[in-house]
Amino acid sequence: MRKIFISILLxxxxxxxxxxxxxxxxxxSPVASTTFSVDxxxxxxxxVGDQISFEVFSPTLFETSQKTISISFAGKPxxxxxxxxxxxxxxKQATFPWVWNTSGLSAGDYTLNFALLPDGIxxxxxxxxxxxxxxxxxxxxxHWETTETTCCIIHTISGTDAANDITPLKEMVDAQAADxxxxxxxxxxxxxxxxxxxxxxxxxxFTSDAIYVTYMHKNYAGGTTLxxxxxxxxxxxxxxxxxxxFRPTILQEGLAVYLSNGHFKVEPIVPRGAAILELGWYIPLxxxxxxxxxxxxxxxxxxxxxxxxxxxxxxxxxxxxSFYRDIHPAQDGSDAKALDNALQIHFSISLDxxxxxxxxxxxxxxxxxxAQTDMRLTVAFYxxxxxxxxxxxxxxxxxxxxxxxxxxxRQRGIVTDFLRHPDTGINRQIEALLVSGDANLRSGNYPLTxxxxxxxxxxxxxxxxxxxxxxxxxxxxxx
Ligand SMILES: [Zn+2]
Numbered sequence: 094m095r096k097i098f099i100s101i102l103l104x105x106x107x108x109x110x111x112x113x114x115x116x117x118x119x120x121x122s123p124v125a126s127t128t129f130s131v132d133x134x135x136x137x138x139x140x141v142g143d144q145i146s147f148e149v150f151s152p153t154l155f156e157t158s159q160k161t162i163s164i165s166f167a168g169k170p171x172x173x174x175x176x177x178x179x180x181x182x183x184x185k186q187a188t189f190p191w192v193w194n195t196s197g198l199s200a201g202d203y204t205l206n207f208a209l210l211p212d213g214i215x216x217x218x219x220x221x222x223x224x225x226x227x228x229x230x231x232x233x234x235x236h237w238e239t240t241e242t243t244c245c246i247i248h249t250i251s252g253t254d255a256a257n258d259i260t261p262l263k264e265m266v267d268a269q270a271a272d273x274x275x276x277x278x279x280x281x282x283x284x285x286x287x288x289x290x291x292x293x294x295x296x297x298x299f300t301s302d303a304i305y306v307t308y309m310h311k312n313y314a315g316g317t318t319l320x321x322x323x324x325x326x327x328x329x330x331x332x333x334x335x336x337x338x339f340r341p342t343i344l345q346e347g348l349a350v351y352l353s354n355g356h357f358k359v360e361p362i363v364p365r366g367a368a369i370l371e372l373g374w375y376i377p378l379x380x381x382x383x384x385x386x387x388x389x390x391x392x393x394x395x396x397x398x399x400x401x402x403x404x405x406x407x408x409x410x411x412x413x414x415s416f417y418r419d420i421h422p423a424q425d426g427s428d429a430k431a432l433d434n435a436l437q438i439h440f441s442i443s444l445d446x447x448x449x450x451x452x453x454x455x456x457x458x459x460x461x462x463x464a465q466t467d468m469r470l471t472v473a474f475y476x477x478x479x480x481x482x483x484x485x486x487x488x489x490x491x492x493x494x495x496x497x498x499x500x501x502x503r504q505r506g507i508v509t510d511f512l513r514h515p516d517t518g519i520n521r522q523i524e525a526l527l528v529s530g531d532a533n534l535r536s537g538n539y540p541l542t543x544x545x546x547x548x549x550x551x552x553x554x555x556x557x558x559x560x561x562x563x564x565x566x567x568x569x570x571x572x
Pocket of ligand 1: 349
């Protein structure tokens, strides 16, 4: 279980990341609290038969070393866990996957007891279980299905859009894998495990020891399946090709975008890199290298991809690839320093010199108003997606996403963590606006794109004013 949470740290992808920015938009942060708090999974109503998970968050600055959280039910302990840093956001939490099996219980209200050990702080959480007979139709008899193609082993959940569209999806993954093999000059010997998720998580894709891609006819994080699949496959093959010891995130993600001809869609990478500079959003390379996932997401990925474009154009693919696969960790642990060392060895230049040359290259590009408008609205759209996730779909927010281990889910026959998500009226309204905004952005109708983005943010403003307190669950006593 924990393995996947950690490995996901490595490559979240086309991925997934951040809310904020070089220049000043609000930075995402772990839960800021003065009390312990608890998230309960799966999201939404719970039903008899659910296998329920808990995430317990410590108060800000609370010292958690040598401390554990214990959960018990009906006088019997369910599990005891220590605090660990979780996922990309490094949120400190105790994680309890599927510790409460509600099979055999009656519908009704239940109390679970939480305790911080050894201090003895204790509190309760209430969970309501609905009758299993009231399960949504899509969940009754839902089960995992697996099929193989030339390139891949595909996992889906029955009745979902992916399961219903499995024939074209099989053709799609084979075509994307063949393209990635061709562009990376290799041939896959192992089949790629791909799980198509019926739920938006992060920006729609990630790679760990397998590939996970959201596939929904209405994905509020954008209609990105083909592009994200290609991006994740680049990560997969990139990892298989290996390196001398260290592949900086800025180059891993830049390469995935560069070799996919775009981030969330096929798009002109260098003009978009120049647009970032013109918009005043350029992130200095040393800062970007050392805090990639904590810099503005779309700017980071595009700037990194344009850097790869520049380096390949300047030094040639073979020389770039030799450099990329011969980077060693720096003594101070800095990605920027590791890059600087390898640049000196392979190209006799410093990171500062590379940056000056790269900036001159970007300034020489002809101004592209469409690229600038598209880049600006892409950032605005995904900022809105992440704002929505943080407020109303927190399990999907990439820094702290709830990403249970899919092989374990298949082994245990669990589908609910990927099938349920918050589905209140305001969820449906904002998601519909985001789906429309994405469709207009893709078709180049920028004025209408802006209208939908503004409408979604207006609803989020209203939500924040009316109710900003209750979403994350009940608070425990202050220790
Ligand atoms: Zn990626």
